[in-house]
Amino acid sequence: MLGTMTEILDRPLTPDVPSSGSSGRRRAEAFAHITPNWFAAVMGTGIVATSAISVAGDVPAVRGFATAIWLLAAVLLVVIAAAFGVHWVRHPAQARHYAADPVMVQFYGAIPMALLTVGAGTITVGVSLLGSDAGVVVDAALWSVGTLLGLGTAIAVPFLMMTRHRRRSDLVALPAWLMPVVPPMVSATTGALLVDHVPAGQWRVSFLLLCYLLFGLSLFLGLITLSMIYGRLVHGTVPTGCAAPTIWITLGVIGQSITAANSLAAHADSALAGYTSESHTIATGLRIFGVGYGVAATGLGVVMFALATAVTVHNIRRSMPFALTWWSFTFPIGTCVTGLAALATALDVTMFRVAAAMLLVVLVAAWTTVFTRTAAAVLDGRLPAAA
Secondary structure, X not given: OHHHHHHHHHOOOOOOOOOHHHHHHHHHOHHHHOOHHHHHHHHHHHHHHHHHHHHHOOOHHHHHHXXXXXXXXXXXXXXXXXXXXXXXXXXXXXXXXXXXXXXXHHHHHHHHHHHHHHHHHHHHHHHHHHOHHHHHHHHHHHHHHHHHHHHHHHHHHHHHHHHOOOOOOOOOOOHHHHOOOOHHHHHHHHHOOOHHHOOOOHHHHHHHHHHHHHHHHHHHHHHHHHHHHHHHHHOOOOOOHHXXXXXXXXXXXXXXXXXXXXXXXXXXXXXXXXXXXXXXXXHHHHHHHHHHHHHHHHHHHHHHHHHHHHXXXXXXXXXOOOOHHHHHHOHHHHHHHHHHHHHHHHHOOHHHHXXXXXXXXXXXXXXXXXXXXXXXXXXXXXXXXXX
């Protein structure tokens, strides 16, 4: 089974020209292969909008661009969610087969992260179209559903790995193992945007603490998983071919945790104001933690970014045909942009601000490439398809 799913994830999209009968069969079976990793397209698109706002949200042109990208991400979320629902209704056996697979089940973490990313865009740029009140309500709804689903994947997927999945010598730590444990970190980050909209007092303090609990849950599970993946990499089992882009997933937990630590700290004063006599001291401590952790984690991020780049170049020189795994280039880089931007805001340091802007350019270029190639593959019938 692992071999089958690896082939699906790694399948190169070669421009074959099917017969008319083959085309008809593909259309009829299209919904059979709407796997959860399709939601990575929503994540990768939505993070472009929030990244752009974090770097230059006060520039009208950038805000307009971010709004357009957010709208696109919202449309993709609706379309892919509907297609995924049809997939389960019309092809339940195939859907269960994918959900039971030890590789594909990891990508169920993409579903809550897609909801959370679109929700974050709603409250940052969508309010210009929906209005402030509607934007907060929509984001709160998406955050609530995304957080519950994310807690589900963070617990259920590791449990399945412990109890249900067959032990195989080739089932080593994969970068995809981070997918189900990162959603709570995304909830912590996007929850920071909602802190000031929660009623002051107990409710607001409790919500802030909930976000920090989600931060800790994901951080420790993520670092444990990251260490296993790094061990696998240094032992020579580096992703190759179409699987090579998945190494970029390792940056997601790093960039997202930097963003979360500093975004939550930025709202600590409003949450704790007047709550206890030590409110200001606690808020200051949280800001210090955010900055200290963020700078230290950025060093790790630089190393993983360099390694991911080297592995990608290494594979491009050999063979790295296009596949859905290319969406791994987008969301993780976007979290690094928001992390650097959050540090720049907290410290008012030009170095981080410039680095975030430069990385945003890389993100937009990567997203443009992956989006256009995905759209072309869908239009000519090469996606969705089985291996």
